[in-house]
Amino acid sequence: MKLVADGLTLVRGTRTLQSGLSFSVDRGTALLVTGANGVGKSTLLRAIAGLFPASAGRVRLDGAADPDAIAEAAHYFGHLNAVKSGMTVEENTRFWCGYLGGKAQNVLAALETFGLLPLRDIPAGYLSAGQKRRLGLARLLVAERPVWLLDEPATSLDVASQAVVANVVNRHLAAGGIVLAATHVPLGLSPATELALKAAA
Amino acid sequence: MHQASPPAQTFTQRFANPTRFMALSAKLLPWIAAAAVLLIAIGLVMGLQAPVDYQQGHTAKIMYVHVPAAWLSMAGYSLIAISSFGLLVFRHPLADVSAKAAAPIGAAFTLLCLVTGSLWGKPMWGAFWVWDPRLTSVLILFFLYMGLIALRSAIEDEALASKLTAILALVGIVILPVIKFSVEWNSLHQPASVMRLGAPKIHPSLLWPLLVMALGLTMAFIAMHMKGMQNEILRRRVKALRAAEVQQAAGYAAPQAAV
Amino acid sequence: MNAFRQLLKRDVMLTFREGGAVGTALGFYVMVITLLPLGIGPDLNLLARIAPGLLWVALMLAALLSLGRLFETDLEDGSLDVLATAGLPLEAVAAVKCLAHWLGTAVPLVIMAPVLGLLLNLPLDAYLPLVMSMLVGTPAVSFVGGIGAALTLKARRGGMLIALLMLPLFVPTLIFGIETVAGAVVDSGAFWPSFLILSAISLASIVLAPLAIAAALRLQVQ
Numbered sequence: 019m020k021l022v023a024d025g026l027t028l029v030r031g032t033r034t035l036q037s038g039l040s041f042s043v044d045r046g047t048a049l050l051v052t053g054a055n056g057v058g059k060s061t062l063l064r065a066i067a068g069l070f071p072a073s074a075g076r077v078r079l080d081g082a083a084d085p086d087a088i089a090e091a092a093h094y095f096g097h098l099n100a101v102k103s104g105m106t107v108e109e110n111t112r113f114w115c116g117y118l119g120g121k122a123q124n125v126l127a128a129l130e131t132f133g134l135l136p137l138r139d140i141p142a143g144y145l146s147a148g149q150k151r152r153l154g155l156a157r158l159l160v161a162e163r164p165v166w167l168l169d170e171p172a173t174s175l176d177v178a179s180q181a182v183v184a185n186v187v188n189r190h191l192a193a194g195g196i197v198l199a200a201t202h203v204p205l206g207l208s209p210a211t212e213l214a215l216k217a218a219a
Numbered sequence: 220m221h222q223a224s225p226p227a228q229t230f231t232q233r234f235a236n237p238t239r240f241m242a243l244s245a246k247l248l249p250w251i252a253a254a255a256v257l258l259i260a261i262g263l264v265m266g267l268q269a270p271v272d273y274q275q276g277h278t279a280k281i282m283y284v285h286v287p288a289a290w291l292s293m294a295g296y297s298l299i300a301i302s303s304f305g306l307l308v309f310r311h312p313l314a315d316v317s318a319k320a321a322a323p324i325g326a327a328f329t330l331l332c333l334v335t336g337s338l339w340g341k342p343m344w345g346a347f348w349v350w351d352p353r354l355t356s357v358l359i360l361f362f363l364y365m366g367l368i369a370l371r372s373a374i375e376d377e378a379l380a381s382k383l384t385a386i387l388a389l390v391g392i393v394i395l396p397v398i399k400f401s402v403e404w405n406s407l408h409q410p411a412s413v414m415r416l417g418a419p420k421i422h423p424s425l426l427w428p429l430l431v432m433a434l435g436l437t438m439a440f441i442a443m444h445m446k447g448m449q450n451e452i453l454r455r456r457v458k459a460l461r462a463a464e465v466q467q468a469a470g471y472a473a474p475q476a477a478v
Numbered sequence: 479m480n481a482f483r484q485l486l487k488r489d490v491m492l493t494f495r496e497g498g499a500v501g502t503a504l505g506f507y508v509m510v511i512t513l514l515p516l517g518i519g520p521d522l523n524l525l526a527r528i529a530p531g532l533l534w535v536a537l538m539l540a541a542l543l544s545l546g547r548l549f550e551t552d553l554e555d556g557s558l559d560v561l562a563t564a565g566l567p568l569e570a571v572a573a574v575k576c577l578a579h580w581l582g583t584a585v586p587l588v589i590m591a592p593v594l595g596l597l598l599n600l601p602l603d604a605y606l607p608l609v610m611s612m613l614v615g616t617p618a619v620s621f622v623g624g625i626g627a628a629l630t631l632k633a634r635r636g637g638m639l640i641a642l643l644m645l646p647l648f649v650p651t652l653i654f655g656i657e658t659v660a661g662a663v664v665d666s667g668a669f670w671p672s673f674l675i676l677s678a679i680s681l682a683s684i685v686l687a688p689l690a691i692a693a694a695l696r697l698q699v700q
Contacts, residue, residue, distance in 0.1 A: 307693075359646045359649055362642070362645065362646040363646050365642065366642055366643040366646065369639055369642055369643070370629060370630070370633065370639065370643060373630070373633035373634045373635055373636070373639050374632060374633050374634075375632075375634075376632070379632070379697055379698065382697050383629050383694055383697060383698075386625075386629065386690055386693055386694050387625075387629055387643065389690075390625055390647070390690050391646075391647070393686070394622075394646075394647050394650070397650045397679065398646065398647075398649050398650055400650070401649060401650035401653040401654060402649070402653065404653065404654070404657070404672075404675075405653045405657065408657055408660070408661075408668055
């Protein structure tokens with residue numbers, strides 16, 4: 019299975035962020051998307067996730083049952099956590115598990131991995147920023163998706179938590195997953211290649 | 220999945236270019252405006268000279284403005300709906316300009332229809348407003364226009380505003396027949412409502428002034444719409460030029476050092 | 479189907495929790511119906527005649543209050559991004575959210591209506607038609623109102639704007655809702671036609687509104 023981008027052109031308003039962008043990511047590898055602020059890293063991830071319509075070009079998942087159905091095969095994790103303050107930690111994760119079609123027994127294991135199990139009955143509104151981020155990341159573990167699109171996953175996380183995230187992502191890679199990550203922090207993902215985005219001329 | 224948008228339809232392709240539209244409309248506009256002024260003047264003279272209705276007297280002559288205004292308020296909304304369809308389905312470059320220009324003009328004609336209808340009704344019933352079903356649906360149409368204008372002005376991102384306003388216009392045009400039907404039904408079943416704005420019998424000598432006025436007011440609508448579209452195209456050009464200036468100054472053209 | 483049920487359960491649950499909209503909507507409904515007779519005067523015959531209209535209009539206003547935030551929290555906390563790409567198609571997500579609003583806000587208001595009818599001296603044989611008309615007509619309010627919520631998601635002054643946009647679109651439901659009640663009380667011949675048309679409008683709204691809502695949401699998650 020391979021994620022292939024072919025001639026992607028991303029335009030916001032009158033600004034062309036990227037033009038004719040082409041790359042591929044093999045299974046079991048991570049693509050680190052780097053570049054200056056505003057160059058289009060987040061927009062690229064959102065375009066692959068299906069949130070942002072590219073003006074030209076295609077993305078496909080070679081080897082999947084439906085190569086064009088990338089949104090259904092991916093976890094998108096952006097700047098926001100998709101966490102509801104009015105629900106407890108466990109309720110939040112259980113909801114996403116049920117909604118995304120994961121197995122119920124994954125919920126507690128996911129919370130444990132991110133060190134949130136002791137907090138399972140606390141309403142998410144009481145959590146710190148880092149804890150909320152970890153709760154959001156727990157979504158990645160409750161339902162299996164081959165492609166992970168991560169936009170600055172380590173934001174708000176302390177060093178120990180960053181190591182946990184790196185571990186989780188590397189385990190996903192070892193199991194044959196595909197990862198695209200925009201990150202300022204060196205997470206130690208491996209095996210990884212880099213896609214350095216430059217501003218379009 | 221992420222294909223570029225399909226090419227515009229050939230029928231409107233000739234007029235799709237804003238520059239060509241500006242050139243064409245610059246030539247046509249003076250003629251249309253002149254025709255409008257001429258026809259309205261003739262229509263008013265004909266109307267004032269037409270035989271007086273034996274029941275309603277001279278006030279019935281306000282029909283010569285009221286009826287065309289009613290037609291144009293509906294036609295204006297239909298124009299907006301068609302333009303909105305053109306924007307969302309065909310991505311026609313002038314569709315949004317057309318919709319944006321038409322809204323205030325259509326709203327003005329709707330208001331004209333309401334005011335003339337109210338003035339017509341006052342001598343007949345003694346009140347300025349009696350919830351006559353036809354006038355009531357025109358009043359609701361006025362609120363639909365106001366909604367379009369308000370929504371567009373409340374959203375900062377212009378591209379987003381144009382598409383959302385287009386969706387609202389299409390929702391409105393679908394519900395509009397239901398609204399008219401429900402208002403008619405309401406007046407039929409309410410015990411108290413017997414008051415209706417009856418149109419006087421259309422005698423041939425009354426028909427001509429009406430048609431001339433209708434044509435004249437339609438020309439006026441078209442002229443104002445064209446002018447509005449020209450203004451909007453110019454405004455967008457100025458905005459694009461300013462945006463380009465800002466981008467140059469911000470140095471996006473030059474490569475940046477990696478963070 | 480499981481995803482549908484999960485999302486519905488979550489949204490209805492959140493409506494009833496602390497910070498949910500149902501309390502405000504009910505409070506507003508009670509307030510308006512209490513204030514109106516104070517303004518109109520205690521003429522019981524007059525109140526009895528206009529009670530169906532007052533109860534319907536105030537219910538629509540109360541429902542509009544909470545519609546504004548239908549998609550707001552999901553946009554703010556990033557849930558909308560996930561809902562728009564995974565699990566259900568966006569049209570189904572839209573339908574679930576409107577259904578959750580109906581169950582969580584509109585139905586409690588409908589239950590409150592006959593209680594408030596006591597304040598307005600609603601005629602005895604109007605109670606059942608009133609509740610029937612409201613149960614059948616309020617889905618149109620939730621679903622068409624959802625269109626307004628989706629359109630005004632990123633608008634300034636969103637709260638008031640949604641009322642301006644939606645009230646004209648609510649007119650058919652309002653008219654046939656009141657006609658249904660009036661028909662039952664005054665002359666039962668008019669009850670069934672109005673009731674059937676009211677149901678038809680609601681059914682059409684349930685089917686068509688999610689299309690417009692999804693189109694509007696797609697434009698705003700970019």
